[in-house]
Amino acid sequence: MAEQAAQAPARTGGSNPLADPAARKQLVAGIEAVPGSKKPDPIMSVDNIVRNFGGITAVDVDHLEVQRGIITALIGPNGAGKTTFFNLITGFDRPTSAASRFGRNEKSARWSFEGKSLANTSASKVSRAGMVRTFQLTKALSRMTVMDNMMLGARDQTGENLFLSWLKPSWAAQEREIEEKAKALLDRFRLLEKKDDYAGSLSGGQRKLLEMARALMTDPTMIMLDEPMAGVNPALTQSLLGHIQALRDEGMTVLFVEHDMHMVRHISDWVVVMAEGKVVAEGDANTVMADPAVIDAYLGAHHDTDLGDDALLSDETMAGLAREAEAEAARESGEEKR
């Protein structure tokens, strides 16, 4: 673990200083590129989190801090433990190291969000604390409308509190407020016209947008995205990337798991690499992808992994993707008019 804490840039009231790429660059330049490094202003901190499945150690993380207000990518070869780690910190799974028949000891798992312990916290409480994760559309959610999916995203708000629902007028007002919020989010993610469609009828990219919009119903401070680019066609890639960057620029902390290294290189401010359950590297994308430990981890597990190449995501390529997206939107609106 790194001993040296980096200096946080001074926060100037009002607007978000980390919306400025130069400020983010300065911030990450001050963080040591080693596993478990100290962050100037961690929103989340994890210690000694271990998860065994029978004889397999899926996760064994000594220490990890997630910096507030930036985009952190969690990468690693198949089976590295990324999803299990996500499940553990969001309350969907319990670490093997959490409880022992012999009581708590120095090695028991600890993890906190905004300075508050999240150990033994249920998934819904984690989400109410301000840390939400996106979920892939399950079969059941696919059979619901886009709007119903959004309303479900708000289920932890008072609208569904049975006790408060006795106070009908205030409940109804809250319900209306939630509906307005859902519509505003659908509008932002260009899904408003689809609000009465079945979620299952959406394209891969639109599903990803819906997953993101639904997660935002609880006004999180940190959003965790599970493979936001999986199954997304190039036309929607640009739009999704833009949405993720906009969330960061508005002050949200983003942590995402992704296999697409081009995306990782393009939008991450910081990258954490897992292999065989452990954090094996941290740093900016260029630093970690040149790290022999990372190359070894990928080559050992997965010979044909494309670690991404910046040249492929040049401004010209991105402009080409934007043109494709516009052409697709124009085609869609033409088809709708007919």
Ligand SMILES: Nc1ncnc2c1ncn2[C@@H]1O[C@H](COP(=O)(O)OP(=O)(O)OP(=O)(O)O)[C@@H](O)[C@H]1O
């Ligand atoms: N419920 C489970 N029961 C048994 N083994 C499991 C379970 N969940 C995960 N594992 C094992 O734990 C290890 C880590 O899996 P995990 O899915 O967390 O990795 P990952 O990095 O998310 O992989 P991928 O990138 O392929 O999704 C793997 O060896 C996996 O087979």
